[in-house]
Structures are given as structure tokens and as C-alpha cells.
Amino acid sequence: MLSARQAPPTIVPLRFLLFGVACLLAASVWLLVEPGVLLGPYVRPHTVALAHLLVLGCATSICMGAMYPVVPVALDSPLHSVRLAIPHTILHLLGVIAVVPAFYAWEMRGVATGGGLILTGAVLLTYNLARTLARTPRFGVVAGSVATTLAWMLLAMALGIAMAISKLHPLLPGDPMRWLHAHAHLGVLGIFVNLILGVSLKLLPMFVLADWRERPRSWAMLAMLNGGLVLLASGIALGSRALAIVSGLLVAAGFGIYAMEIAAILRARRRAALDPGLITFLGALAAIPPTCALGFVAATIGQASLAPALRLAYAFAALFGIVIPAIVGMLYKILPFLVWHRVYGPRVGREPVPTFAQMVSPPLQTATSTLFLVALALLLAGILDAQMAPVAGGAALWLLGLLCFVGNVARAMRHWWRSPPPAARERTKP
Amino acid sequence: MIDTSDETAAEVIGRLRNLIDPELGINAVDLGLIYDVQIDTCARELRVDMTLTTPGCPLSDHMVQGATNLLTDIPGFDQIDVRLVWDPPWSPDRMTEDARRQINERPGA
Ligand code: HEM
Secondary structure (H helix, E strand, C coil), rough: CCCCCCCCCCCCHHHHHHHHHHHHHHHHHEEEEEEHHHHHHCCCHHHHHHHHHHHHHHHHHHHHHHHHHHHHHHHCCCCCCCHHHHHHHHHHHHHHHHHHHHHHCCCHHHHHHHHHHHHHHHHHHHHHHHHHHHCCCCCCCCHHHHHHHHHHHHHHHHHHHHHHCCCCCCCCCCCHHHHHHHHHHHHHHHHHHHHHHHHHHHHHHHHHHHHCHHHHHHHHHHHHHHHHHHHHHHHHHHHCHHHHHHHHHHHHHHHHHHHHHHHHHHHHCCCCCCCCHHHHHHHHHHHHHHHHHHHHHHHHHHCEEEEEEEEHHHHHHHHHHHHHHHHHHHHHHHHHHHHHHHHHHCCCCCEEECCCCCCCCCCHHHHHHHHHHCCCCCCCCHHHHHCCHHHHHHHHHHHHHHHHHHHHHHHHHHHHHCCHHHHHHHHHCC | CCCCCCCCHHHHHHHHHCECCCCCCCCCHCCCCCCCCEECCCCEEEEEEECCCCCCCCHHHHHHHHHHHCCCCCCCCCCEEEECCCCCCHHHHHHHHHHHCCCCCCCCC
């Protein structure tokens, strides 16, 4: 049985989460200052730098940070090593700080070096979580999702480094755009979507009080998503559009099964009201089908004049429509939990302590999701129509929504600084 | 259902109503987390068996310690022993009517 002492100290995930939120804020300010990054061809230094500030600085950091406390709960198995998390944190943060300016300056040596630091950190995380997984009492679908996420993470990062090196010395054969598309799909689908889908099957029933049990179709979902991704990445890299489209359909079928699981959980839930964090998360899941449809259109349209804008809109929808809102929704749960664990846990039974919900503001949560939704519509319209005004307006609304979210992060963190736990206070007595 | 006809058991249950699940905002008694209260007046020992809504919950130490804190100054006992048990596993069916009202339980769920 897992206990608080076996869980990693809260500061371990918190460093990753706060760094991720800071990167998201920086990326959103950048988007407002330079909305042109979302117009025109997407393989340009500033666009690629902004993309990596989001995917590596924000999304990967937050997923890595969340894995430390969530995986032991989801797998009912204590973390193998807390100490290994320290070099991982240092390598990851240094890597991101090196990689983003290197992309900005299109300095591929810097990209490969920074990427190497990030990959080394990811190897440490993988080793740590693989040892944790090995001790899980039952290797279920959540464990399967964590294991495959780690594998895709290493592969996407290694391919990224190989792509950077290829720009200096010939390394990867064939059209670089194919490798880029394979790399981006491995990253977005293999890491973020895979992890979000798997872990949500454990966490969602917990939050809504539903009795959900794994069944063969849950494994079918994981197999279709991951098998489809193997074929999809191969199809893209080999330049076989037919294979890419068929395997894309397999991935989409996996999403269909996932949707059935989520519907079953929501039907079985005891809690009638869904809190704003969960609504944001479910909204992100609802963005999966239209994003897939956009992807299929982008893949089948060939070289039509709208093709570059469609591809950019597809990548944008995957990040801003699915990955980031899903992460924001889950952070509303994870962040108050971490702060409560450290600050209020030792006070339970001694004094009144707040609930997680009381540590954030529901009106701010609603403002974030509403603003995100309007911003997304504007930004997508602007990208598809190649118009600066809706992109700039959308970027402003997105930033406003994000500031409401950051306000909530600050509300939760205020508890951390204001209230040292009693044990810490005792130690400071003369 | 715990027999609260005994005065001490009633006191224990009353105090454990101050142990609140931080995710749900409902107390441990109404959630049905308290499985058993055993009172051994000769050995001056009080034992509580409790569970949590999720196995592997990292808050378990805090909840057990919190329950112990709430019970420590009940007179007549030298030892307070709060134990976590996972069998039978908790299910929402264990909640009282009060808890169901608080979560605004969906009809027919
Ligand atoms: C070690 C870390 C990484 C390195 C070194 C790296 C490297 C690269 C390089 C060199 C490119 C540009 C290729 C070109 O212009 O031909 C690129 C593009 C891209 N990468 Fe990464 N990458 C890394 C991690 C990731 C991760 C984890 C994701 C997650 C989704 C990701 C998503 C993308 C996307 C979406 C693009 C296309 C960006 C655009 O065109 O604007 N990368 N990456």
C-alpha cells in the first residue's frame, strides 16, 4: 500500500509544473507580440522555437512533473527513486532553456546539445518509472499507457536530435519534411494524447465517483492508438500516404473506443455536477474528433493552395485545442492536491483545513475556459484565412484566459508560502 | 453500520465527522470510510478501522494521522490505533443519505 512517505516530496513535481506554466505564459505573450508566427509556412525558426517552448517547455515538463505523483497513485506502487528526480529536473530545465533560443537563432548545434540534455533527463525518468512499473501489483491499461508514453517520448526526442544533426551532416535519408511530420505525430500523439487517455481512465472515475473497471475494449483502445501510431509514423516517414491514412483511421478508431469508455464513466458517475476543471478537461477531449478530421483533410488535400494553412491549423488545434486545455484542466486537480499535501496534510485533525476546491476560484476557471474557446475559434479562423486581425485578437483573448489561469495557480500557491507546516515551524523554534 | 449506542463509540463517530475528504469535501463518517470502532476499556485501547476512497491514495498517512489527532484526547484510553483497511474496498454505495445529498447524487446512477 502506498503511503505519503513513499510518494515523492511535493517539490519534485511542483518544479516541473511551475516551469511548465511559466513557459506557457511566455509562449502566449510571444504569440501576442508576434502573431505572424501562425501565418504562412510553419517551418520557420520563430514558429519552430515557439512550438518547442510549448511542447517541450510547457507540455512535456508538465506531463513529466505530473507523472511523479500520479503514476504511483495510478499504479498503486511507490516511486522507485526520489533522488533520480533531481538530476532529471536539472537536465530538463537546462535543456529547454538551451533548445528554444537555439531554434530561434536556427543554431542546430545548440538544438542537438539542448536536446541531448532533455533526452538524458528523459532516460532517467524512464528508468525510474520502469522500476516503479515493475513493482505494480497488476499491469493494467494505465500501466500500459505509461510504458508506451515513455517509449514514444524517447523515440520522438531521439528523432528530433537526429533531425537537428541532419541539418549539419547528412544522417536521415529522404525528405526532411517527412521526418518532421513523423516526429511531431510521435510527440503529440505518443506522449501527450497517449498519457492523457490512459491516466484519465484512472483519475476521472475517482473524481466523479464512478465505478469503472478495465475490460478487453480498454486494451483494444491502447493497442489501436499505439499500433496505429507505429504504422502512422512509418507511413509518414516512408512517404506512403495510403498507409498514413489507413493507420490514421486505426488511431481514430482507438479514440472512438476511448469516447465509449468516457461516456460509460460519465453515465455511471454519482457526482451530478462536474467542476470547471473537469469541464475544461472534457472540452479538450471533445476537440479530438474535429482535430482528427482536420488532419485527414490536411493529409488528403495534397498540394492545394490551402494545404500549408490547413497543416498549420491542424498542428495548432492539436496543441491549443487538445493538449494545453487537457493539461490546464488536470492542473486544477493536481496543483491544489500537491500544495494541500504539503501544507495542510500535517494539520488534519488539529485545525480546519480547506478542501482542494476551496483553493482555487471557480469564476476564474470558467473565465479561462470561455476565453480559451473564443480565442481558439478566432485563431483557427485567422490561420485558415491567413488574416492577421483575427490571429492577433485571438492571441489577446488567449493570453487573457491564461492570465485567469495563472491567477488560479497563484491562489493555490499562496497557501504554500503563507502556511509552513507545523513541523517546519517547530524546527525554527529556538 | 457502526453501533453508536455506546457513549464512547458515539463520541468517536462524532469526532470523526471532522475528518473531511479534501477532494469531495465530505466527512469520513458520511462517506462510509469508517468500517469499525473497537473499544477495549480493560486494555484502555481504542481501535478504528477505516478506508479511503482510492487504494494507493498518497494522502493516506495524513488521513490516518488526522483521525488519530481527533481521537487522542478522548479520556480513558492510553492507546489509539487507527488502521487502514482495503477489504472490502470502498464503493459509493457506502455513503449516507447526507453525503449523497452533498454530492447531489445523480438519480439512477
Ligand atoms: C529532444 C527534444 C527535441 C528536439 C531536439 C527536436 C527537434 C526538432 C527539429 C530539429 C525540428 C525542425 C525540423 C525541420 O525544420 O526540419 C522539430 C520540429 C517539430 N517538433 Fe521537435 N524536437 C524535440 C522534441 C519534440 C517534442 C517532445 C515534440 C512534441 C510534440 C516536438 C514537436 C515538434 C513539432 C510539432 C515540430 C514542427 C514545428 C513547426 O514546424 O513549427 N518536438 N523538432
